[in-house]
Amino acid sequence: MSARGNPPPLFPGRPEGAQESSSGSAPLADRMRPRTLAGFVGQEAILGEGKFLSSVLSSRPLPSLIFWGPPGSGKTTLARIIAAETQAVFLPYSAVLAGIKEIKEALAELRRVRTDRDRPAILFIDEIHRFNKAQQDALLPFVEDGTVTLFGTTTENPSFEIRNALLSRCRVLVLDPLSAKDVEAIVLRGLADPDRGLGKPGEFLSPEALRHIVEISDGDARVALNALEAAVAIAEHRGLPAVDVAVSEEALRTKALLYDKDGEEHYNLISAFHKSLRGSDPDASLYWLARMLAAGENPLYIARRMIRFASEDVGNAAPGALSVTLAAAEAYRTLGSPEGELALAQAAVYLATAPKSNRVYVAFSRAMEDAKSRGSHAVPVHLRNAPTRLMRELGYGRKYQYPHDFADAFVPEEYFPETLGRRTYYEPSEAGHEKVIAMRLQTWWGALRKK
Numbered sequence: 001m002s003a004r005g006n007p008p009p010l011f012p013g014r015p016e017g018a019q020e021s022s023s024g025s026a027p028l029a030d031r032m033r034p035r036t037l038a039g040f041v042g043q044e045a046i047l048g049e050g051k052f053l054s055s056v057l058s059s060r061p062l063p064s065l066i067f068w069g070p071p072g073s074g075k076t077t078l079a080r081i082i083a084a085e086t087q088a089v090f091l092p093y094s095a096v097l098a099g100i101k102e103i104k105e106a107l108a109e110l111r112r113v114r115t116d117r118d119r120p121a122i123l124f125i126d127e128i129h130r131f132n133k134a135q136q137d138a139l140l141p142f143v144e145d146g147t148v149t150l151f152g153t154t155t156e157n158p159s160f161e162i163r164n165a166l167l168s169r170c171r172v173l174v175l176d177p178l179s180a181k182d183v184e185a186i187v188l189r190g191l192a193d194p195d196r197g198l199g200k201p202g203e204f205l206s207p208e209a210l211r212h213i214v215e216i217s218d219g220d221a222r223v224a225l226n227a228l229e230a231a232v233a234i235a236e237h238r239g240l241p242a243v244d245v246a247v248s249e250e251a252l253r254t255k256a257l258l259y260d261k262d263g264e265e266h267y268n269l270i271s272a273f274h275k276s277l278r279g280s281d282p283d284a285s286l287y288w289l290a291r292m293l294a295a296g297e298n299p300l301y302i303a304r305r306m307i308r309f310a311s312e313d314v315g316n317a318a319p320g321a322l323s324v325t326l327a328a329a330e331a332y333r334t335l336g337s338p339e340g341e342l343a344l345a346q347a348a349v350y351l352a353t354a355p356k357s358n359r360v361y362v363a364f365s366r367a368m369e370d371a372k373s374r375g376s377h378a379v380p381v382h383l384r385n386a387p388t389r390l391m392r393e394l395g396y397g398r399k400y401q402y403p404h405d406f407a408d409a410f411v412p413e414e415y416f417p418e419t420l421g422r423r424t425y426y427e428p429s430e431a432g433h434e435k436v437i438a439m440r441l442q443t444w445w446g447a448l449r450k451k
Contacts, residue, residue, distance in 0.1 A: 029225040031196040032189065033077050035084065041189075041221075042182035043074060043175055052173065053078070057085055062120040064143055064150040066128070066158050066167065069175025072220030075153040078173070079124055082151075088120040091148070095130040100138050107142045121148045128152030129161035136163040143169055177219030184214050186221045187228050198232050204241075205231075209248035215266075216252050218298050227252045249296075269295070270305060273348075277306075278313050282352040289348050293341055303329035306347050317357035317432035324350045355432030363426035370423060377417030410444050 034040045037047060046052040056063060062082075067075035083090040089110070093103055103123070110121060123142070125131070143150050143166070150170060154161060158172055178186070190197045191205055209231065217224035231243045231251035240247065273288035292302060307329065310321035328347035332340035386396035401411045416422050428434035428441065 027226065028190055028198065028229040029222045032186070032193065032225060034081065037081055037085070040074065040077065040081065041185050042178045043078075045176065046173060053082075056171075056173075057082065061146065062086055062088070062122070062149045064170040065152075066162060066170045066172045067151065067153045067175060068155075068158055068172055070155060070177045070219060072217070072222040072224075073175040073178055074221070075175055076124075076126060078175075079122075079151045079153065083120075083122050083124070086120050088122045088149070090122050090124060092124045092126070094126045095128050096126075098125075100131070100135040104138060104142075107147055111142070111145075111147045122151050123148040124151045126153050127155075129154040129156040129158075133163055136166050140165055140169075178221055179219070180214050183217055183219065183221060183224050184210065187213055187224050190225050190228055191232070198229070200232060204235075205243045206245065208245040209243045212245055212248045213252065216296075216298060218300065266297075269297070270302075273302070274305065274309060277309055277348065277351045278356065280352055280356065282349045285348045285352040286345060289345060293337075293344075299332050299337060299341060299344060300329065302344060303332060303347075306344070306351060309351055312361045313356055313358055314351060314354050315357040315360040315434070316437055317429065317434045318354040319433055321351060321354050355434075357429045357431045357434050359427060359429050359434065366425040367423075370420070374420060377420045380414065380416075380418060383415065412445070 037053070040047065048054065056065065065079070065082075067079060069075050080090070082088075091106060091110070103125075107123065123139070128136075139150060142148050150166075152162070152170070158167055162170075187205075187210060188202065191200050192202060193199065205228070213224055213227050213231070217227065227248065228251075231248050234240075234247050234250060235243045269288060269292050273285060273292065276284035276288055289302065293299060303325065307322070307325045310325045314321040325347050328343040331343035334340065335343070381395050382398060382400045384391070384396040386392045391397075401413050403409045403411055403413075405411075414422070428438040430438065
């Protein structure tokens with residue numbers, strides 16, 4: 001039984017999942033799975049008093065949830081913790097391994113024998129996006145009549161992968177990748193825990209090895225704990241006094257970056273790469289890209305930095321830059337190393353040789369500063385939506401001028417709050433496509449825009 005004294009399962013012998021295995025033969029990542037919210041690391045945006053998850057736990061009936069986030073971010077763990085906290089019947093299935101017929105039979109049995117309606121019943125489906133439309137539709141009757149609360153995990157955008165009929169009956173819980181600080185805390189806990197962890201002192205893992213495991217795991221707690229377990233096993237087998245960076249490389253099968261003790265070289269390399277791109281030097285950009293890849297840097301980290309660069313330093317001077325960098329990241333995810341690295345090189349050359357403008361970056365910073373410092377100004381009545389009769393009677397949307405009814409689909413209109421007044425944030429440069437944008441804005445707004 002759990003610490004809260006869960007009742008016996010409705011289906012004897014069926015694993016309910018609210019309890020965690022304490023077997024030493026289970027992988028470290030499974031043994032270290034938190035059992036309570038207090039033990040959960042990360043996801044501060046949805047945890048804590050007054051946050052999303054606290055409202056879920058207090059809701060009755062328990063809402064159906066889709067846990068959307070990257071691998072190793074805690075989707076399954078949070079689902080199991082909610083089941084334990086609410087003392088729910090927990091029916092776990094994998095969309096990869098289980099068929100819809102098996103699940104429907106279990107739900108029909110649950111509907112027939114269940115008598116305690118105060119105790120939630122959770123149908124947990126891991127990787128629910130792998131179910132096709134017909135399989136997802138088959139779950140609807142059981143969700144609609146309250147037989148079960150559906151919990152599903154997915155790494156894919158629910159808007160594209162989950163049927164609208166099912167998604168409309170669920171709340172989406174968005175999980176972020178774990179930060180490096182979160183992963184480090186999880187690794188050190190797994191190393192030191194004497195009961196479920198490895199029971200090793202902190203010095204058994206060198207700072208360089210810890211840094212390598214954290215960096216390469218890329219926000220995935222499962223990858224980090226698996227690497228830790230493998231590294232400790234290698235060190236123990238060889239009689240080593242500690243896990244050094246060479247052992248962590250072997251455990252991850254990935255060469256570590258050439259860090260100094262403060263990790264400065266990592267930041268030096270990415271800084272040199274970024275400044276070479278900004279300086280429009282494709283040759284230097286390729287050199288620093290090659291240096292990082294040769295050192296074992298995570299290629300997707302480099303891809304993310306180029307995606308950011310496309311918006312921050314190229315912007316609307318070459319609007320295609322964002323598409324090129326996103327495509328390069330997806331190409332690498334598809335091909336892996338070394339084939340996918342060529343797509344990163346292509347994107348780097350495109351960014352280095354593209355016209356540059358940081359005007360969108362500057363404009364957004366100005367708008368964000370106003371949004372944070374100038375209060376919450378009311379939306380003008382003519383810009384408000386009016387889906388109900390009352391709203392229409394209150395004048396919502398009245399006097400709004402529909403641009404498509406005018407020549408060139410433009411009509412001068414006031415889109416700022418009256419109490420704020422017109423502001424000018426975006427001032428396009430003369431570089432690349434922004435020169436066209438500047439001419440267009442001058443034609444439309446002319447003297448209304450501040451110079």
